[in-house]
Amino acid sequence: MKKTIIYYFSGTGNTWWIANALQQQLAAQNHQAQSYSIETLTPENVLEQVKDVNHIIFGFPVYGSTAPKFMINFINQFPNATNDQSASIFATQALASGDTAYHIGKMLIQKGYSLKQTMHFRMMNNFHIPKFRFYRPKNDYRVDKLHQKSLPKVKKLALAITNNQEHIIGKNIIDYLLGNFQRSHIDKVIDMISKEFKIDSTHCVNCGKCERICPTQNIKKCGDTYKFGDNCMLCLRCYCQCPKSAILIGEGTKNEIKYPRYKGPEKYFDINVLMKNNR
Ligand SMILES: Cc1cc2nc3c(=O)[nH]c(=O)nc-3n(C[C@H](O)[C@H](O)[C@H](O)COP(=O)(O)O)c2cc1C
Structure with a gap:
């Protein structure tokens, strides 16, 4: 077979x-x-x-x-x-x-x-x-x-x-x-956007989920916040999955109505x- x-x-x-x-x-x-x-x-x-x-x-x-x-x-x-x-x-x-x-x-x-x-x-x-x-x-x-x-x-x-x-x-x-x-631009786009990731410390509850789920281990706990390294591929998993939407890609993303996070393909997606x- x-x-x-x-x-x-x-x-x-x-x-x-x-x-x-x-x-x-x-x-x-x-x-x-x-x-x-x-x-x-x-x-x-x-x-x-x-x-x-x-x-x-x-x-x-x-x-x-x-x-x-x-x-x-x-x-x-x-x-x-x-x-x-x-x-x-x-x-x-x-x-x-x-x-x-x-x-x-x-x-x-x-x-x-x-x-x-x-x-x-x-x-x-x-x-x-x-x-x-x-x-x-x-x-x-x-x-x-x-x-x-x-x-x-x-x-x-x-x-x-x-x-x-x-x-x-x-x-x-x-x-x-x-x-x-599209291919001729994407590396620059990823490079530029991945530098804009930051933690909104007023919302972060230090749960560690972002660090745990990052596929490239690019997020590391640093005191009571998290730091992003140079190995982001822009999969957006941390951004979408943060339970408090405390990962920002630019100040505008504080507005969750304008920038809703995608929660995955099923209602109970885990x-x-x-x-x-x-x-
Ligand atoms: C960095 C990045 C670039 C993307 N570029 C395209 C694109 O060129 N064309 C498109 O139709 N969708 C694009 N998308 C959308 C994703 O391909 C699409 O939502 C995909 O189904 C996500 O799959 P996943 O949930 O398995 O990660 C892009 C998404 C990301 C994060």
Whole structure:
């Protein structure tokens, strides 16, 4: 039987939701897949896991038409393909991103994988701060509506994987131009915005959640406050999940009506699921 693994990174939960839905759709088609949040893995774990796997699926949120650094590093360190291993890429996004999944797919092609599917899923936006007002995140029925719209695409991707059919999006010139334009700015944007993170000490209750959930261990307790290091990839997990909205990205974000934090893809979403494996 064909063995498949899903490796995903998710900052605020959307990509986790799609990875889960895909795993369920594959199972419904008698195609067993295990999914792993890459935050929980060591390179040794991965080497052991991929040895006898036929198909590998990578999922991540779009950051300016590319993947988060965490996922790019993971793929850079990923072993080269042996025999006839194939790969799919899916990305979650708020609106549009051009060729993101295909762009990252090319990294896998270089590693010898046969790229079979690329897919984008529209999910709730998590990126709405004073300098980048995409559109306001909503934590209500609109999240479910996006899920309902995504599900047929998840099913389509699962079918294509099960039947080994090629389904590549993002290969045309328009997608490439949009993607390339966004990619040429994103590193500077991340660098600039990550320097604006600070703690609102009038609201912080010193619970330590931000330090505990940061995927790059970039937040450290310092006396009775927290300091941000230089390793932020702008996943916005700390910003969205702080129970007191005490993490600010610019003074304007004190106003929670104008800058609501995205709380994740389900009403009872628990951020800890991203730090566990979902087998
Ligand atoms: C730094 C950053 C950059 C983003 N860039 C884009 C983008 O270029 N296009 C887009 O449609 N969404 C963009 N988004 C929105 C996210 O891709 C989207 O909300 C995603 O589903 C979040 O997934 P997650 O909850 O798994 O982290 C961006 C979000 C962040 C934090």
